[in-house]
Amino acid sequence: MTDYDLLLTASLGAVLFMLMAGNRAFAGWVGVAFYALMGGFLAEMSPLVYAHAAPVVSSMGFSMGGQAVAWQLDAVGWYFAVIAVGAALAVTWFSAGVWGRDYQAKGGNLRLLNVSLAMNVSTMMLFLGSADMLSLFISWELVSWSSFLLMASGRHTVKYALRYVIYAMAGAMAVMGVMALVWNAAGNLSFAGLQSAVTHMGTAPLWTLVLLLFFGFGIKMAVLPFHLWQANAYAFLPGPASAFLGAISSRMGLFAVLVVLIRLLGIVKLESLSIVGSFSARDLLAWVSLLTLIIPTFIALRQYDARLLLAWHGIGQGGYMLIGVLVGTEMGAAGGLMHVFNHATYQAILSLPAMESEAKAGSPQ
Numbered sequence: 001m002t003d004y005d006l007l008l009t010a011s012l013g014a015v016l017f018m019l020m021a022g023n024r025a026f027a028g029w030v031g032v033a034f035y036a037l038m039g040g041f042l043a044e045m046s047p048l049v050y051a052h053a054a055p056v057v058s059s060m061g062f063s064m065g066g067q068a069v070a071w072q073l074d075a076v077g078w079y080f081a082v083i084a085v086g087a088a089l090a091v092t093w094f095s096a097g098v099w100g101r102d103y104q105a106k107g108g109n110l111r112l113l114n115v116s117l118a119m120n121v122s123t124m125m126l127f128l129g130s131a132d133m134l135s136l137f138i139s140w141e142l143v144s145w146s147s148f149l150l151m152a153s154g155r156h157t158v159k160y161a162l163r164y165v166i167y168a169m170a171g172a173m174a175v176m177g178v179m180a181l182v183w184n185a186a187g188n189l190s191f192a193g194l195q196s197a198v199t200h201m202g203t204a205p206l207w208t209l210v211l212l213l214f215f216g217f218g219i220k221m222a223v224l225p226f227h228l229w230q231a232n233a234y235a236f237l238p239g240p241a242s243a244f245l246g247a248i249s250s251r252m253g254l255f256a257v258l259v260v261l262i263r264l265l266g267i268v269k270l271e272s273l274s275i276v277g278s279f280s281a282r283d284l285l286a287w288v289s290l291l292t293l294i295i296p297t298f299i300a301l302r303q304y305d306a307r308l309l310l311a312w313h314g315i316g317q318g319g320y321m322l323i324g325v326l327v328g329t330e331m332g333a334a335g336g337l338m339h340v341f342n343h344a345t346y347q348a349i350l351s352l353p354a355m356e357s358e359a360k361a362g363s364p365q
Contacts, residue, residue: 001059002056002057002058002059003041003044003045003056004041004045004056004057004058004071004072004073004129005058005059005060006041007038007041007042007045007073007081007125008058008060008071008122008125008126010034010037010038010041011034011038011118011121011122011125012122013034014031014034014035014038014118014121014122015115015118015119015122017030017031017034017118018031018111018114018115018117018118019111019115022110022111022112022113022114022115022118023104023109023110023111023114025100025101027096027100027110027111027114028092028093028095028096028097028100028114029096031088031092031096031114031117031118032089032092032093032096034118035085035088035089035092035121036089038085038121038125039082039085039086039089042078042081042082042085045073045078046078054074055072055073055074055077055129055131056072056073056074057070057071057072057131058070058071058072058073058129061131061135064134067132067134067188067189067190068132068134068190069132069134069135069138070131070132070135071126071129071130071131071135071139072129072131073128073129076255076258076259076337077128077129077255078128079337079340079341080124080128080248080251080252080255080340081124081125081128083247083248083251083340083341083344084121084124084125084128084248085121086344087243087244087247087248087344087348088117088118088120088121088244090243090348090352091117091239091240091243091244091348091352092114092117092240094239094240094243094352095239095240099239099240103238108155108238109153112149112153113150113153113238113240113241115149116146116149116150116152116153116241117150117240117241117244119146119149119150120143120146120147120150120244120245120249122146123139123142123143123146124143124248124252126138126139126142126143127139127140127142127143127252127255128252128255130259131191132189132190132191133178133179133182133189133190133191133193133194134179134189136175136256136259136260137172137175137176137179140172140175140252140256141172143252144168144171144172144220147164147168147245147249148161148164148165148168150237150241150244150245151164151233151234151237151241151245153237153238153241154236154237154238154241156236157232157233157236157237160229160232160233160236161233163228163229163233164229164230164233166229167219167226167229168219168220170215170219171215171216171217171218171219171220172216173216174212174213174215174216175212175213175216175217177208177212178209178212178213178216181197181201181205181208181209181212182194182197182209185197185200185201185205191264194260194264194265195264195265198264198265198269203273206269206273207273207281209265210261210265210270210273210281213257213260213261213265214257214261214285214288216256217253217256217257217260217261218253218257218288219253220249220250220252220253220256221250221251221253221254221257221318221322222250222253222292222315222318223253223288223289223292223318223319223322224288224291224292224295224296227292227296227315230250230311230314230315231296231308231311231312231315232308232311233245234246234311234314235305235307235308235310235311236307239351239352242307242311242351243347243348243351243352244348246310246311246314246347246348246351247343247344247345247347247348247351248344250314250315250318251318251321251340251344253318254318254321254322254325254340257322257325258325261285262325262326267282267326267328270282270285282326282328285322285326286323286326286327289319289322289323289326290319290323291319292315292316292318292319292322293316293317293319293320293323294316294319295316296312296313296315296316296319297312297313297316299312300312300313300316310347310350310351314343314347317339317343320336320339321336321337321339321340321343322336323336324336324337324339325337
């Protein structure tokens with residue numbers, strides 16, 4: 001087994017343990033141990049994905065309908081995985097003691113909270129290692145439904161979680177449309193097939209491909225105008241769920257944009273799709289990013305509830321990250337990716353103290 005296989009096994013072990021004993025007082029501390037173990041596997045992989053610039057391949061690949069379905073963790077996936085596991089470790093550690101006991105005593109479903117958090121981490125580890133369009137789609141759907149389960153863990157957030165499902169299903173249909181286009185053009189669903197398909201597509205099919213991809217992945221990122229599901233779905237959850245989702249969940253959409261739109265299609269291809277004069281597809285996406293940066297941040301400034309302020313602020317920060325990578329320079333990409341870590345860190349720092357006050361006074365959401 002490779003280190004990536006061990007990482008996936010540990011993440012699945014956390015899910016199984018939480019299913020069996022997630023309502024017990026010691027469950028949080030066992031969760032901390034699982035996430036620390038996963039962090040150890042990621043640390044062991046770092047020389048492989050960076051020094052050798054080679055992905056760590058999983059041995060769990062299989063074939064479906066004649067198409068290879070495989071997973072391998074490269075440097076970008078490793079970076080997002082470190083942030084996801086770190087966020088899970090932080091929120092679980094913070095909630096494992098007094099907060100968890102008080103949450104359960106006030107009627108909160110601690111098992112559901114622990115299971116859904118572990119499922120989010122496990123499915124993200126799969127998604128971040130997607131090696132072809134089919135594995136990306138399967139993992140994308142698993143991440144979406146795990147996010148729904150975590151959003152539904154609050155007493156008053158089920159309606160917001162159901163709103164998210166509607167958006168997520170629309171995004172899934174868009175990604176399926178992309179897979180149909182790639183299959184029709186290349187005859188397979190590999191990433192190499194996608195790159196090959198792009199070189200043979202006319203302007204109209206290529207525009208369709210780009211718009212479907214941005215729609216499908218932009219929903220998860222909550223870019224304008226697909227952002228209306230996120231603020232309430234994140235803000236009024238139990239503390240650990242709100243902190244984790246706010247820190248990393250929407251960044252799965254950014255990762256998908258990086259892998260498919262930026263790495264596989266490329267900035268040059270986006271620039272070649274002209275709308276009017278020199279205004280290209282890249283310019284269009286950059287303006288969407290800019291509006292996502294400005295409008296939700298302005299809405300955040302008008303909030304009187306700190307939870308809503310953080311939730312709206314998080315939507316705006318996604319615009320900063322996306323516009324950084326769309327600049328197309330090394331400095332822009334580095335800044336956009338660095339801000340993923342930066343935002344995850346301060347989002348957790350700002351959200352976690354609210355969990356303490358939630359434990360001392362007030363009921364679980």
